[in-house]
Amino acid sequence: QDTQEKEKTIPPERAEEAKLKAKYPNLGQKPGGSDFLRKRLQKGQKYFDSGDYNMAKAKVKNKQLPSAGPDKNLVTGDHIPTPQDLPQRKSSLVTSKLAG
Amino acid sequence: FVAGFGSLMQDVLWCFSQVKGTIDIGVTEADIISTVEFNHTGELLATGDKGGRVVIFQREQESKNQPHRRGEYNVYSTFQSHEPEFDYLKSLEIEEKINKIRWLPQQNAAYFLLSTNDKTVKLWKVSERDKRPEGYNLKDEDGRLRDPSMITMLRVPVLRPMDLMVEATPRRVFANAHTYHINSISVNSDYETYMSADDLRINLWNFEITNQSFNIVDIKPANMEELTEVITAAEFHPHHCNTFVYSSSKGTIRLCDMRTAALCDRHAKFFEEPEDPSNRSFFSEIISSISDVKFSHSGRYIMTRDYLTVKVWDLNMENRPIETYQVHDYLRSKLCSLYENDCIFDKFECVWNGSDSVIMTGSYNNFFRMFDRNTKRDVTLEASRENSKPRAILKPRKVCVGGKRRKDEISVDSLDFSKKILHTAWHPSENIIAVAATNNLYIFQDKVN
Numbered sequence: 238q239d240t241q242e243k244e245k246t247i248p249p250e251r252a253e254e255a256k257l258k259a260k261y262p263n264l265g266q267k268p269g270g271s272d273f274l275r276k277r278l279q280k281g282q283k284y285f286d287s288g289d290y291n292m293a294k295a296k297v298k299n300k301q302l303p304s305a306g307p308d309k310n311l312v313t314g315d316h317i318p319t320p321q322d323l324p325q326r327k328s329s330l331v332t333s334k335l336a337g
Numbered sequence: 338f339v340a341g342f343g344s345l346m347q348d349v350l351w352c353f354s355q356v357k358g359t360i361d362i363g364v365t366e367a368d369i370i371s372t373v374e375f376n377h378t379g380e381l382l383a384t385g386d387k388g389g390r391v392v393i394f395q396r397e398q399e400s401k402n403q404p405h406r407r408g409e410y411n412v413y414s415t416f417q418s419h420e421p422e423f424d425y426l427k428s429l430e431i432e433e434k435i436n437k438i439r440w441l442p443q444q445n446a447a448y449f450l451l452s453t454n455d456k457t458v459k460l461w462k463v464s465e466r467d468k469r470p471e472g473y474n475l476k477d478e479d480g481r482l483r484d485p486s487m488i489t490m491l492r493v494p495v496l497r498p499m500d501l502m503v504e505a506t507p508r509r510v511f512a513n514a515h516t517y518h519i520n521s522i523s524v525n526s527d528y529e530t531y532m533s534a535d536d537l538r539i540n541l542w543n544f545e546i547t548n549q550s551f552n553i554v555d556i557k558p559a560n561m562e563e564l565t566e567v568i569t570a571a572e573f574h575p576h577h578c579n580t581f582v583y584s585s586s587k588g589t590i591r592l593c594d595m596r597t598a599a600l601c602d603r604h605a606k607f608f609e610e611p612e613d614p615s616n617r618s619f620f621s622e623i624i625s626s627i628s629d630v631k632f633s634h635s636g637r638y639i640m641t642r643d644y645l646t647v648k649v650w651d652l653n654m655e656n657r658p659i660e661t662y663q664v665h666d667y668l669r670s671k672l673c674s675l676y677e678n679d680c681i682f683d684k685f686e687c688v689w690n691g692s693d694s695v696i697m698t699g700s701y702n703n704f705f706r707m708f709d710r711n712t713k714r715d716v717t718l719e720a721s722r723e724n725s726k727p728r729a730i731l732k733p734r735k736v737c738v739g740g741k742r743r744k745d746e747i748s749v750d751s752l753d754f755s756k757k758i759l760h761t762a763w764h765p766s767e768n769i770i771a772v773a774a775t776n777n778l779y780i781f782q783d784k785v786n
Contacts, residue, residue: 246737248615248616248618249617249669249670250618250620250621250669250672251618251671252670253618253620253669253671253672253673254618254619254620254672254673256617256673256674257619257672257676257677260673260677264619268675273566273623273682274564274566274567274586275561276538278517278518278536278537278564278567280455280696281429281430281431281432281455281518282427282428282429282430282432283428283429284428285428301377303492307621308710319732331367331388332367332390332415333386333388333390333392333415334358334359334368334450334776335357335368335384335386335392335412335778336392336412337359337371
């Protein structure tokens with residue numbers, strides 16, 4: 238029954254690709270290529286702009302979010318973090334539960 | 338080459354042995370196990386987690402009184418290997434997660450292992466202390482200094498037995514050699530050197546020297562805009578200390594010989610399976626990315642894991658694998674949602690059994706799969722607390738792909754994709770496996786008659 242369905246319809250991968258492109262029409266031209274590689278290389282990168290930070294702190298109304306600039310693919314987040322927002326550095330001295 | 342220890346799938350019944358970790362409603366991220374590795378004798382089993390901690394279990398001696406009970410693994414040592422760091426110069430947050438642990442072969446009474454996070458490799462020495470000196474002249478038993486003028490006699494301190502203490506000390510720290518994130522470490526068969534691989538470079542280290550390492554592979558393009566592939570895993574040949582392999586995000590494997598050049602950018606062999614162009618889709622490259630590469634114990638084969646399959650390659654044949662096993666092909670029709678929830682980027686590992694006759698890898702829903710290379714039979718088992726009665730035999734699981742679902746089967750849509758088995762380990766000579774299910778470690782053994 239399964240093989241019959243395969244012969245009639247397009248391969249499942251292509252069907253899934255069509256689904257994805259329907260949801261995200263602006264998905265990068267390069268299939269699974271540099272975009273996701275660059276994201277992988279940038280893991281852990283934290284960006285900080287003191288100008289934006291100080292303006293956010295001063296609660297400037299009607300402030301526009303900073304434009305992405307030439308590097309559209311870099312992940313900068315969509316709000317200006319404040320010290321209160323940042324996750325606490327974890328205490329690293331808790332013993333693993335595997336050893337309990 | 339040991340034969341006959343249950344290498345045929347139909348002879349092996351896997352039973353629950355132990356489970357480590359707690360049953361929490363919400364899993365603390367730090368408790369997620371990120372690597373599992375037996376040492377070369379199988380006496381020790383190490384785990385690393387996202388919180389930078391290492392826990393080592395030791396197999397207890399088998400007791401003559403309870404011959405039906407195989408030695409269980411108990412906690413031997415635990416320590417904080419890595420801590421979170423922040424590189425202020427690069428604005429880079431460095432996770433403490435232990436990416437890999439690799440044991441050194443034992444050469445004296447102490448045990449040595451390498452553990453690495455994204456940036457720093459450390460050599461740890463784990464040793465036992467079961468005696469301590471007593472009867473010092475200048476200090477008393479509590480360590481307080483004695484007044485020298487009160488001392489009238491000299492005595493020779495003696496070693497007396499004490500409760501066993503296991504200490505872990507960092508003996509070497511190999512830092513500042515990787516711009517990108519370390520994905521692999523591999524101890525060389527010369528026992529003097531090891532390699533560490535990141536996304537774009539591989540470095541060769543001598544265990545004694547921490548302030549220098551040789552760069553042996555560099556695939557960084559002059560212009561980063563031209564970047565098309567990254568290194569995903571690397572391993573030394575088990576016997577030939579000049580040979581190693583590394584895999585890429587494009588599904589290729591390169592074998593390099595360090596005798597040919599100092600910089601092994603030119604491969605000696607290049608393993609790639611030709612792609613069927615009619616099957617090409619947006620997902621093709623992503624699902625072909627190799628997440629793990631492992632030499633067989635014999636050194637004749639390599640095994641690679643990509644998103645949907647495990648492949649075995651003969652070192653003498655570069656143009657295609659000799660065996661391909663489907664891990665969970667039913668996910669092919671779910672690729673869109675697996676891309677959206679990032680699961681398509683999950684990095685599964687794969688392992689050989691001691692005789693290279695069976696291979697194992699993980700899947701979702703806490704399922705893991707074994708493939709017998711000789712009989713071509715495969716089985717799907719599950720790591721779950723429901724099957725955790727001592728010596729309970731694991732029942733094979735089956736995923737149904739649509740149409741009628743039988744009573745014991747689970748449908749693809751009911752699979753829990755948050756329960757992923759990425760890390761497993763197989764004892765070097767016996768049928769004992771360790772399976773990491775998020776924050777729990779399961780140990781299974783074959784049935785002892």
